[in-house]
Amino acid sequence: MLSVEGPLLSVDVGARETTTERIDPVLDSFIGGRGVATKLAHDRLPFDADPFGPANALYFTTGPMQTSTMSFTGRMNCTGLSPQTGGLLSSNAGGFMSRNFADTGYAAVEVTGTSDELLVVHVSDEGVEFEPVPDLAGATVPETTDYVESEHGLESDHVACIGPAGENRVRFASLMTSESRAFGRGGLGAVLGSKNVKAITFAGDSRREVEVPAMQMDIHREAATSDHIMKQQGTTSVTSLANEVSALPTRYFSELQFEGVDGINGDRVGEKKYKKGTCSQCAFACKLPTKDEERGVETEGPEYETVMSFGSNCGVDDIVDVMQSNELCDRYGLDTISCGNTVAAYLAHEDAFGDAELIHEIVEQIAHREGVGDTLAEGIDRFHEELGVENWTVKGLDFAAHDGRTLNGQGLSYAIANRGADHMFTTLYAWEYPLVDSSEALDPTGLEGKAPHVVKQENARALEDCGVVCRFSRSFMTPERFEGLFGADYEDLLAVGSRVVELERHFNNKRGFDRADDTLPYELPGFDAALDAYYAQRDWNADGTVPDAAVGDDPVSAD
Structure with a gap:
């Protein structure tokens, strides 16, 4: 392997x-x-x-x-x-x-x-x-x-x-x-x-060259010649779809559709893109260098998650305002999802949705821990009671932009994910919109039968993260190609991903995390039964903990 x-x-x-x-x-x-x-x-x-x-x-x-x-x-x-x-x-x-x-x-x-x-x-x-x-x-x-x-x-x-x-x-x-x-x-x-x-x-100059099968050139060529909409709009290409199906968090998660979506969607971002952007060696080139000459704003992005957190969730319908928020976060070193959601919580407290000038002031205050920014810098889970707002987090991490109240399997994924309310742990939203072929699509309503899908996609995402392969390779990296590139059976590769998820969960169990932390700030039908099915699928305990014997192999000494 x-x-x-x-x-x-x-x-x-x-x-x-x-x-x-x-x-x-x-x-x-x-x-x-x-x-x-x-x-x-x-x-x-x-x-x-x-x-x-x-x-x-x-x-x-x-x-x-x-x-x-x-x-x-x-x-x-x-x-x-x-x-x-x-x-x-x-x-x-x-x-x-x-x-x-x-x-x-x-x-x-x-x-x-x-x-x-x-x-x-x-x-x-x-x-x-x-x-x-x-x-x-x-x-x-x-x-x-x-x-x-x-x-x-x-x-x-x-x-x-x-x-x-x-x-x-x-x-x-x-x-x-x-x-x-x-x-x-x-x-x-x-x-x-x-x-x-x-x-x-x-x-340095000590790179170890790796022989990769010739199929990498097929992948490279397909990525280069694909006319995928992400090449023009990046992840913001999903914005209008999310709004259409009522999965776009709006005004601090109080609504699921945003009437101003046309001002912040992929079309608007595409209009501000001024050159191609990519990562090392990648022919897909889905990044978004953007600028607005009139207002003097230049940044890379925003991605869809930022369009939600600083756009719809803050009640902002001007893409340049979102671009400016994105640039401030990059300048000061802030997660755009959590920062935007945090600002949205403050706007809910102040009844000030849509005030872009205030939003940018609050980002500055958070970065420097000045004024109310010192409180907000602690994160929603720690300040929500003081501000009198709902706690839109799982395990302390606030929600990503594909709302689980509509995409129910994604909601289950948010609850279970070791990172908290994170969309990348399974990306099950892609099967529920769907963004995949209709033959693979899942009904977004309900949780019955979803646990095996969550387990499979958690393992697949963890495998990608072991190989450090981009999520957006989804259309190009088939199981057969994983086998050819990594030199192992795909089921064996998924087992590597499963062990990673299990090690994370076991460590967090030792820090006090258990079933009580696999929860949501809203109800989904059949949620407890789905949790039971998920734990059973992974051979974990009913309280959401991993048996010690499951991870008892060859510890690495720190000595």
Whole structure:
């Protein structure tokens, strides 16, 4: 089975020490990406670690095909304890950094400890350098990447960094790369900030070339010649459909359709796109560099999730206002989904939906923890009672944009997902709109018979994250192609994904998560029976916990 190669590099930023060790059994069993990082975190992190404490770690990993010319592989994984959910969480970013990470020759990089001064950590195949950077305190993401380029000759796609939000430990701070690509959900940028690390750079000349079967060229050619609407509108191509079927969260989740959708949908975003955008090696090119000359706004995006969080959920019907919110989040290092939903909660409290100027002011206040922003920076789960608004979160993570009250299987997925209310854990919405072929579509109404579909798609998404293959390869990466590329039977590959989901759940169980956390702020018919069916399908306990014996294989020592 194809897997990542190389050692684990451990970096203690407090002691300013590094070690390397072989982790071949982990690589052979978990391929790379989220799988390798989850296994390392599960076996090396204390179950009672504080997300903001020195014992927490960030694990940077990528997949085995990131050293090839394969489309849909320009992505990278980061895993750690989330300050937003309190559980183990993996986040995924696109762009170009994955290739530069591969150039270091390491299979994984672990960052632990807490520095006594602000640092940039430089990781290369020649070693690790700890650079004190007191003058970067409070710097934005572009200011930080400009510094690294001017002082070290490394462009932004060599850099993972935080803005003021990460330094200020905003619980949904992003870890940014290439300035506009984000390890977004869960607040891993705040974890790096808690370690007093402003940025990590990756560079070298030790890339391990991987032989990938010739079918990669078929995939590349199909991606290049496809006329898929995402090439023009990115993920915003689903906006009008979501609104049409009543699955577009609006005015802090109080409605499911937005009368102003025509001002923020894929057509409007497509009009603002001014050039092609892509990730490393990818011929699909679904990214959205956009600008508005009249108002002087330029950004990459917004994606559909941001169109919801800062658009319909905030009552905003002007795409340029949403673009500006997106740019502010990228500048300060904030997850656009959680930040937009947080602002929407505040607008509900103030009865101020649609006030774009106020929205942009609140984003600034959140990033700098000023005024009400200090309260909002704690996240909806922690401030909802103080503001008197509903708690639209699962496990502390606020909801994504495909509403489970209409797409019921997606709703079940939100409740069960180890990350919380996250659409990427199963992407079951694609089968319920549907965005897949009608022969594969699922009735979005009801939960009967949905549990096996949730399990299968969780495993498939985890497999993609082990290979660090983009979600939008769905139309091109058939089971047969997975088998050919990874050199293993597809069912065996899905079993790798299943083990990853199980390790995440087991770790979070040890931190107190159980069935009571697999819940929703709304009712779905047959929900308890669907939970029972899901746990039974996975051979878990009825209380939502994983038996210890199920994960008792070959722990990786932290010694």
